[in-house]
Amino acid sequence: MRRAHPVRRVLGELWLVALLVAVLLVATALAPSLYFPPLGEVLAAIARGFVDGPLLGHLAYSLGNLLAGLAIGAVAGVSIGLLLGMSELAHRVVDPALQLLRATPKVALIPLLVALLGLGAEPKIAIVALAAVWPILLNTVDGVRGLEANAVDVARAFQIPLGLRIRRVILPAALPQILAGVAIALSLGVTVLVVSEMYAATQGIGFSVLQSGRSFDIVGTWAGTIVLGVVGYLLNLAMLAVERRALHWHHGPLDGSTEERGARG
Amino acid sequence: MTATALATGRPVATAGARTRRLVWGWRLALVLLLAGLWELSRAPWSPAAELLPPLADIGVALAGLPLRAETWAAVGATLGAALTGLAIAGVLGVALGTLLGLLPAVARATRLLVELARAMPVFGLLPVCILLLGTGFPLTVVIVVTACVWPFLVQTRLGVAGLHPQLRDVVRAYRVPRPLVVRRVLLPQALPMIGTGLRIALAMAVVVTIGTETIIQSTGLGERIAIAERSGAMALMFAYVLLAALLGLACNVLAVAAERSLTRWRPAEVG
Structure with a gap:
C-alpha cells in the first residue's frame, strides 16, 4: 500500500467526522426538537461539567472503580491462568467449570452483588473484576500452552529455576495473548460497570447519565452519553498504546489480538 | 489435546482410563470443596448469611423453574429480543462491512466514526433511547443491534478486503x-x-439483552433476576442466574457449531 503524507492521512480520516459534527451543530441549532437539543448547548454542558466538577467527579469515580476491578481481575486471571496452563491435569479438571463461568452473563450477577455489598464502590469493583478475570485467565492459559516446545526444552535443559522460568520465559511468551485478553476485559469491564452504575448507585458516570435522563434533563443526558463514548474510545486507544509498548520486541503477528477485540460477551 | 501435549513436550499420560478417573476424582473433590465453602459462608457469623440460601433450596428452585409460566415467558422474551437484534445486526453489519471492504476510501473516511461508535458502551445509550423509544421490546432490540453490528461489520470488512x-x-x-x-x-x-x-x-446479544432487562425492568430473564433479588427470594434468584448461565452456554455451543459449519468447506489452516 502507498503511504500518504501523514497530514493528508489524518485529514482523510478526520474530514467525515468534522463534517458530521458541523452538520449536526447547524441542524440542531436551526431546528431544535425536544429530544435533540442544539449540539452547541450539549458541548457547553460538557465543558461546564468538567470545569465545575460534577461530571469530572463522576468520571473519576467510575474510572477508579474500573481500574481497581481490572487490576484485581488481571492479577487473579494471570496467576490462575499460569497454574492451569502449566498443569495439564488441573486444566482438565476445572475446564467445564471455566466454560460455565465464562458463559454466565455477568450482568445477571449485579443484583446479587448489590445485595451483598451495597451501593458503594465495592460491588462495582467486584463486578468489573468478575467480568475481567475470564478473558484474561483463558487467554493466559492459551498463551502458556502455546509456548514453543524448544523454549520449554531449553529452559528445562539449563535447569532454570521455576520462578525465573515463569518470569523470563513463560510470561514474556504469553504476553501477547495476555494483553489481548486484557483488551477484551477492558471493554467488558466498561460494559458491566455502566450497567451496575445504572442498576443501583449514588455516583459514577452511568448513574449521572441515567439520573439526568430520568429527570428529563435532555442536554445533560446527551452530554453524559457523549462523554461516555469518548472515554470508551480513549480507553481503547490507551490499551493499544500499552500493547504496542509492551510488545515492541515481539516480531510476527500478535496472536488473536485483533480478531476477538470487539468481544464483550 | 494429546497432540498439543506432545508438541509442547509435556509428559503424556499413557493410561487414558486412569487419567480420566483421576480427573473425575479431582472434579468431585472440587465440587465438594466449593459446596463446603458455600455452606461455611452461610454460617450465622458470616455477613452473607441471609443472602446465601442452602444449596438444596437452589436445586429445588431450579427444578421448579420449568413449572412456572413466567420462566418460559422470560426465556422467550430474552431469546426473542436477542435473536431479533442479532439478525438485524447481522444483515446490517455484513452489508456495511462489504461496502467498506470494497471501497477503501469510504473505509478510511469512516474509520474514526466506526471506532468511536464501537467503543461506546451500549448501555450508555439507554437513557437517551428510553427518552426516544420508551421501555419495551423495540428499545431492547435497538440496544442489541447497536452492540452487535460492530463485530459483523469489522469482521466482514477484514474478510472482504484484500483479494x-x-x-x-x-x-x-x-x-x-x-x-x-x-x-x-x-x-x-x-x-x-x-x-x-x-x-x-451472539454472546454479546445475550449479555446486552439481560443487562437491558435488568436496568429497565422489561419482561425477560434480567427482570426475573432483579425481581427475585428485590423480593428477597434468593434461592429463586440463584436459580435464574444459573438458567441465564445455561442459556449463555447453549448459545455459545450453538455459535461455535454455526461458525464451524460456515467454514467446513475450507481447509482447516485458513480459518
Whole structure:
C-alpha cells in the first residue's frame, strides 16, 4: 500500500467526522426538537461539567472503580491462568467449570452483588473484576500452552529455576495473548460497570447519565452519553498504546489480538 | 489435546482410563470443596448469611423453574429480543462491512466514526433511547443491534478486503462481473471471519439483552433476576442466574457449531 503524507492521512480520516459534527451543530441549532437539543448547548454542558466538577467527579469515580476491578481481575486471571496452563491435569479438571463461568452473563450477577455489598464502590469493583478475570485467565492459559516446545526444552535443559522460568520465559511468551485478553476485559469491564452504575448507585458516570435522563434533563443526558463514548474510545486507544509498548520486541503477528477485540460477551 | 501435549513436550499420560478417573476424582473433590465453602459462608457469623440460601433450596428452585409460566415467558422474551437484534445486526453489519471492504476510501473516511461508535458502551445509550423509544421490546432490540453490528461489520470488512493476487488475476482475466465476484468470491472468502463475528455477536446479544432487562425492568430473564433479588427470594434468584448461565452456554455451543459449519468447506489452516 502507498503511504500518504501523514497530514493528508489524518485529514482523510478526520474530514467525515468534522463534517458530521458541523452538520449536526447547524441542524440542531436551526431546528431544535425536544429530544435533540442544539449540539452547541450539549458541548457547553460538557465543558461546564468538567470545569465545575460534577461530571469530572463522576468520571473519576467510575474510572477508579474500573481500574481497581481490572487490576484485581488481571492479577487473579494471570496467576490462575499460569497454574492451569502449566498443569495439564488441573486444566482438565476445572475446564467445564471455566466454560460455565465464562458463559454466565455477568450482568445477571449485579443484583446479587448489590445485595451483598451495597451501593458503594465495592460491588462495582467486584463486578468489573468478575467480568475481567475470564478473558484474561483463558487467554493466559492459551498463551502458556502455546509456548514453543524448544523454549520449554531449553529452559528445562539449563535447569532454570521455576520462578525465573515463569518470569523470563513463560510470561514474556504469553504476553501477547495476555494483553489481548486484557483488551477484551477492558471493554467488558466498561460494559458491566455502566450497567451496575445504572442498576443501583449514588455516583459514577452511568448513574449521572441515567439520573439526568430520568429527570428529563435532555442536554445533560446527551452530554453524559457523549462523554461516555469518548472515554470508551480513549480507553481503547490507551490499551493499544500499552500493547504496542509492551510488545515492541515481539516480531510476527500478535496472536488473536485483533480478531476477538470487539468481544464483550 | 494429546497432540498439543506432545508438541509442547509435556509428559503424556499413557493410561487414558486412569487419567480420566483421576480427573473425575479431582472434579468431585472440587465440587465438594466449593459446596463446603458455600455452606461455611452461610454460617450465622458470616455477613452473607441471609443472602446465601442452602444449596438444596437452589436445586429445588431450579427444578421448579420449568413449572412456572413466567420462566418460559422470560426465556422467550430474552431469546426473542436477542435473536431479533442479532439478525438485524447481522444483515446490517455484513452489508456495511462489504461496502467498506470494497471501497477503501469510504473505509478510511469512516474509520474514526466506526471506532468511536464501537467503543461506546451500549448501555450508555439507554437513557437517551428510553427518552426516544420508551421501555419495551423495540428499545431492547435497538440496544442489541447497536452492540452487535460492530463485530459483523469489522469482521466482514477484514474478510472482504484484500483479494488473493492469483484470484484477482483470474477474476480479471475472465472479466467476471463485479456483483458476481462479490457474491461468489469475496463473501465466501469472508465467511470464516463473519463466522467469528457471529460467535462474538451472539454472546454479546445475550449479555446486552439481560443487562437491558435488568436496568429497565422489561419482561425477560434480567427482570426475573432483579425481581427475585428485590423480593428477597434468593434461592429463586440463584436459580435464574444459573438458567441465564445455561442459556449463555447453549448459545455459545450453538455459535461455535454455526461458525464451524460456515467454514467446513475450507481447509482447516485458513480459518
